Amino acid sequence: MNDFAIQADKLTKRFDDFTAVDAITFDVKKGEIFGFVGANGAGKTTAMRILCGLSIPTSGTATVAGFDVYKEPEMIKKNIGYMSQKFSLYEDLTVMENITFYAGIYGLSDKEIKDRGAELLERLGISHEAKTFVRALPLGWRQKLSFSVAVIHQPKIVFLDEPTGGVDPVTRRQFWDLIYEASDRGITVFVTTHYMDEAEYCNRVSVMVDGRIDALDTPSNLKKQFNVDSMNKVFYQLAREAKRSGD
Amino acid sequence: MDAITLDNITKTYNKGAVLAVDKATFSVNEGEMFGLIGPDGAGKTSIFRVLTTLLLPDGGSGTVAGFDIVKEYKEIRNCIGYMPGRFSLYQDLSVEENLKFFATIFETTIEENYDLIKDIYVQIEPFKTRRAGKLSGGMKQKLALCCALIHKPKVLFLDEPTTGVDAVSRVEFWEMLKRLKHQGITILVSTPYMDEAILCDRIALIQGGKILSVDSPGNTVKKYPGKMYAVHSINMHQLLKDLRAYPDTLSCFTFGDSMHLTFKEDNDDNVVKLTTYLAGKGQKDVEIKNIPAGIEDYFIKISATGNE
Incomplete structure (x- = not known):
């Protein structure tokens, strides 16, 4: 495999006469924290589904972790982690049961599950909560646990779909500490967010507008390019030109 | 009414x-x-x-x-x-x-x-x-x-x-x-x-x-007690670690493209001392600015998790 975790070339997805993703070309380097932002309806979710091996594109090419999105979606699924705010853990399973379940699905052995599970709980400082039902955990803990579970099989890439929505300001920042740690361990992080201050934490950010990637660079270069002092203003300038809206 | x-x-x-x-x-x-x-x-x-x-x-x-x-x-x-x-x-x-x-x-x-x-x-x-x-x-x-x-x-x-x-x-x-x-x-x-x-x-x-x-x-x-500083450098992730390890730091949180920092005591030589410390850590292009605190700063300050 080369130095890229993701390579996409003119990747396109059409639903009837609607072009949800319009010939996007970009790459994500190994170990990079890559921000994927855009207005509601810009095509982020559709693009992400393709990259996770859940949807076949209409045209263009893409590889994720070295695997082709047309021919090897099952290999992609094995090599990535996924977490979203909307779907994460089973509330009526305990913390350890959730870990065992997800690690099992990713094919970890019983020994690996035991070792990595214990290590994960210790790193999060919640070893004493192993037998607690997830629904009884504070939301912030749940989010952190959910992220840790998504990378328990040490995937090459983890996809995070608005991971911090609604989380309190302190937990939101602790969550980013986890993201940095994962990135330090060599895991590539692909993250969408509505919080533009979080876009500043990414190594590079792409901004989608109406299915296209209209800007892609480091946060500081984007701010220079648009002559503004925050990513929020970069986003605002790009997204208000959008012709379409909605999810 | x-x-x-x-x-x-x-x-x-x-x-x-x-x-x-x-x-x-x-x-x-x-x-x-x-x-x-x-x-x-x-x-x-x-x-x-x-x-x-x-x-x-x-x-x-x-x-x-x-x-x-x-x-x-x-x-x-x-x-x-x-x-x-x-x-x-x-x-x-x-x-x-x-x-x-x-x-x-x-x-x-x-x-x-x-x-x-x-x-x-x-x-x-x-x-x-x-x-x-x-x-x-x-x-x-x-x-x-x-x-x-x-x-x-x-x-x-x-x-x-x-x-x-x-x-x-x-x-x-x-x-x-x-x-x-x-x-x-x-x-x-x-x-x-x-x-x-x-x-x-x-x-x-x-x-x-x-x-x-x-x-x-x-x-x-x-109502925010004390002075708030925004700190920026080239290597932000390392900067967070360095600032948290600094003995005079009361709190330090990431805020977009800078760190928001407060000191345990507001002394006149805080900025000078911190500049020296960060230079010693190899931080480059360090900027330290006194800024007004925002709502999120205040929320972190008074919320339960912020006190941990």
């Missing part, structure tokens, strides 16, 4: 096992835009449900538009508009049918109060025959607001109307709210986005069921 009052309102679930709202006390003036600011699970929705008479409080008392939230619930229901956090319109009715339905149950017509919703409704009118379930997120939100307004309520309750909405649509939505406020409607709005707090006349910060602070956004940030 106050449009909304809460006096020691308490709400628990699971037979008292979960304390959702803990002796909440505040009031909202008539015609005011009042923000309830806090993360998920803080108790915002429980307060909304108690005030909109959908839940009975365990203790305390409250009024909306002068009516008691327990004894006069019927009067309250007639004079408030409520937009819950979860989209709650009829998915299989069209845009127009939903609006007509809500007008009818409040014994009014779309025409009678069209002035109030006109600005918002014209944006979704081209889709008036489309089923509500088929609308985009932004359009659903606009329709829900129209339905909450169609009977010209005195008090409007908006529970997290901008959650999950992109930055551009959020700005548009707050502009709509400003116009409604100018028409004399009292608005209680909740949000997890601290940057939206500044758009309210007054805000209550809430976490863990407790009201932490009630004031104007301007006064709220003035």
Whole structure:
């Protein structure tokens, strides 16, 4: 495999006469924290589904972790982690049961599950909560646990779909500490967010507008390019030109 | 007269096992835009449900538009508009049918109060025959607001109307709210986005069921004790570690492209000493600026997790 975790070339997805993703070309380097932002309806979710091996594109090419999105979606699924705010853990399973379940699905052995599970709980400082039902955990803990579970099989890439929505300001920042740690361990992080201050934490950010990637660079270069002092203003300038809206 | 009052309102679930709202006390003036600011699970929705008479409080008392939230619930229901956090319109009715339905149950017509919703409704009118379930997120939100307004309520309750909405649509939505406020409607709005707090006349910060602070956004940030500094360098991730390890650091959090730092004691030589320390750590292009604290800084300061 080369130095890229993701390579996409003119990747396109059409639903009837609607072009949800319009010939996007970009790459994500190994170990990079890559921000994927855009207005509601810009095509982020559709693009992400393709990259996770859940949807076949209409045209263009893409590889994720070295695997082709047309021919090897099952290999992609094995090599990535996924977490979203909307779907994460089973509330009526305990913390350890959730870990065992997800690690099992990713094919970890019983020994690996035991070792990595214990290590994960210790790193999060919640070893004493192993037998607690997830629904009884504070939301912030749940989010952190959910992220840790998504990378328990040490995937090459983890996809995070608005991971911090609604989380309190302190937990939101602790969550980013986890993201940095994962990135330090060599895991590539692909993250969408509505919080533009979080876009500043990414190594590079792409901004989608109406299915296209209209800007892609480091946060500081984007701010220079648009002559503004925050990513929020970069986003605002790009997204208000959008012709379409909605999810 | 106050449009909304809460006096020691308490709400628990699971037979008292979960304390959702803990002796909440505040009031909202008539015609005011009042923000309830806090993360998920803080108790915002429980307060909304108690005030909109959908839940009975365990203790305390409250009024909306002068009516008691327990004894006069019927009067309250007639004079408030409520937009819950979860989209709650009829998915299989069209845009127009939903609006007509809500007008009818409040014994009014779309025409009678069209002035109030006109600005918002014209944006979704081209889709008036489309089923509500088929609308985009932004359009659903606009329709829900129209339905909450169609009977010209005195008090409007908006529970997290901008959650999950992109930055551009959020700005548009707050502009709509400003116009409604100018028409004399009292608005209680909740949000997890601290940057939206500044758009309210007054805000209550809430976490863990407790009201932490009630004031104007301007006064709220003035209450921040000590001086706040923004620190920037080339290697931000390492900078966070270095600043947290610095012995004079009281708190340090990432804020977009800089770190927000406070010192244990505000001394005149703080910046000079820190500059030397960071240079010793190999940090390059360090910038340290004294800045005013923001709402989010204050929230972190006074919230339970921020004290850890």
